[in-house]
Amino acid sequence: MARTESYSGNTNLKWIVLGVSILISIGSIYYTDVLVDELKQRERQQVELFAKALEYTLNEQSNDNILFVTDEIIFKNNSIPTIWITKDGDYQHRNIDIKDDWPPARKKKVLEESLQEMRARYEPIQMTYRNENGEVENYGYVYYKNSFLLTQLIYYPFIQLSVIAVFAFISYLAFNYSKVAEQNQVWVGLAKETAHQLGTPLSSLMAWAEVLRDDPNLKNKEIVDELEKDIRKLTIVTERFSSIGSVPALKPENVVALVNNVVHYLRPRVSSKIKIEVFSLSENIQANVHAPLFEWVLENLCKNAVDAIGATGTIAIKILRGSESKVYIDVSDTGKGIARSKIPMVFKPGFTTKKRGWGLGLALAKRIIENYHKGRIFVKSSEENQGTTFRIALNTAPL
Ligand SMILES: Nc1ncnc2c1ncn2[C@@H]1O[C@H](COP(=O)(O)OP(=O)(O)OP(=O)(O)O)[C@@H](O)[C@H]1O
Ligand SMILES: [Mg+2]
Structure with a gap:
């Protein structure tokens, strides 16, 4: 079971990394949110002060004070976009991107758009105009929206997280790609080496068999x-290993005959309590x-079926012509089945539930069918x- 554990350890690590990243993201979004709230409050206070100052200048008669207020407060607001409507219905603005040399129509359009945006966002701040006697004469309103700094701060975590996510995704792809490339090298290298090593004793075995016969x-x-x-079987094994180490050429073959070959080979080697049946509508x-x-793939599927069945049961192999130039080979068994949650894992190298399994049979089958035959294998x-x-x-096969 150690292999299964190390396999699930690997997936656990993935979840931990994912969980920590999500926590960091939530944390960073939350923290910026707190900052944004604080800054919003400050901007509101700033605009309130600004409105007060405006109100003051409009109601104040003494020029000295006005100069101080305008210089120190009104012109100090150089970040928050503000529009106010005077008692005469004039639109005044600060920090709105309007150039002096624009035609009046364009200025008006931009102003109105900004005003609409401001109305939708925040309650305006009211100014009270009074006459010389201090009686309320009229009201004016100061509208505003977030400063550029605040807007940036609101979007900043999302931009930052997207950049990080894109970067992480690209590194993941690169990492995966190099891992797959490495795995390919190991598969191919090991297979070629095995075929090579088996070759020499095999040819001498053949020669010895000849000698014995004579x-x-x-x-x-x-x-x-x-x-x-046995020599023939060893030759087949060697051939399998040497074909997986190179790019094997595909040819039109009668699948029914190939299935029968495998069944013929397996039948004497499998308990007689396990039936193996082949069904097909055509012999060819x-x-x-x-x-x-x-044949190697079929053998692996049948061996797994035998293991799943245990004592008594049936293996049924059906060969069918599918639509869209496909041929299907269904290998069914009456064995113990696979838990739903384990189905996505059975093709992963190293996944096994057997004491003496390596978890390679289906990984190899998938590789052979999908990489070399451009087909598909699935539960x-x-x-x-x-x-x-x-x-x-x-x-x-192409006709
Ligand atoms: N027909 C089946 N019925 C039930 N479980 C299966 C069947 N085929 C595969 N499995 C499950 O999928 C796992 C992986 O199968 P795979 O052939 O890749 O490895 P293995 O048979 O465990 O070991 P190896 O084939 O390397 O000797 C098996 O351990 C088993 O749990
Ligand atoms: Mg197996």
Whole structure:
């Protein structure tokens, strides 16, 4: 079980990284939100002071005071966009991007748009105009919206997080790409090396078998027959390893015959309580395959089926012509099934629930079908304690 644990450890780490990133994001958005609120309050106070100052200048007769107020307060507001309407209905503004040399119509349009935006956002601040006797004469209103600084601060965390997310995504892709490239190298290198190493003893075994067969002193010729069978199997294994180490050429083959080959090979090696059945509507269904590798996939699926069944049960292999130039091979068993949550993991290298499993059978099958045959392999259905069906989809041979 150690392998399964290390496998799930890997996924746990992913969740931890994801969780921490989400926490950091929420934290940073929350913190900026607090800052934004504070700044909003300050801007409101600033505009209130500004309105007070305006009101003062409009009601004050003494010029000295007015000069101080205008210089120190009104012109100090150089960040918050503000529009106020005087008692005569004039529009005045500060910090709104309007150039002096614009035609009046354009100025008016920009002013009105800004005013609308301000109205939607904040309550205006009221100014009271009084006559010489101090009686209320009229009201004016100061409208404002967030300063550029505040607007930037509001959007800043989102921009920052998106930049980080894009960056993280690109690094993830790059990392994954290099991981896949590395895995490919390991698969290919190991397979080639194995084929290479098996080659030499295999050719000498063949030669020894020849020698034995010709030996007049050997009574029991059956030994040589059995030996040759094993040599043939070893040759196939070597061929498989050497084909996975290179880019295998696909040819039109009769899939029904290939399936029967595998069943023929497996039948004497599997308990007689496990039935293996082959169904197909035609004796000849052609698909574009590399025979040794395709047989390897079938063998892996059947071995898994045998393991899942345990004592008694049936393995059914159906070969069907699908639509859109596809051929389907469904391998069903009456075994223990796969838990729903485990289905997405079965093709991952290293995933196994068996004491002596390596979790490589299905990873290899997927690689062979998807990379080399441009087909698809997937769990078509699985019910716990009922059985499982794996489907291989291959491309039909070009006519
Ligand atoms: N037909 C099936 N029924 C139930 N579970 C299956 C079936 N086929 C695969 N599995 C599950 O998927 C896991 C991975 O299968 P895979 O063939 O990749 O590895 P393995 O059989 O455990 O080991 P290996 O094939 O490397 O010896 C299995 O351990 C098993 O839990
Ligand atoms: Mg297996």
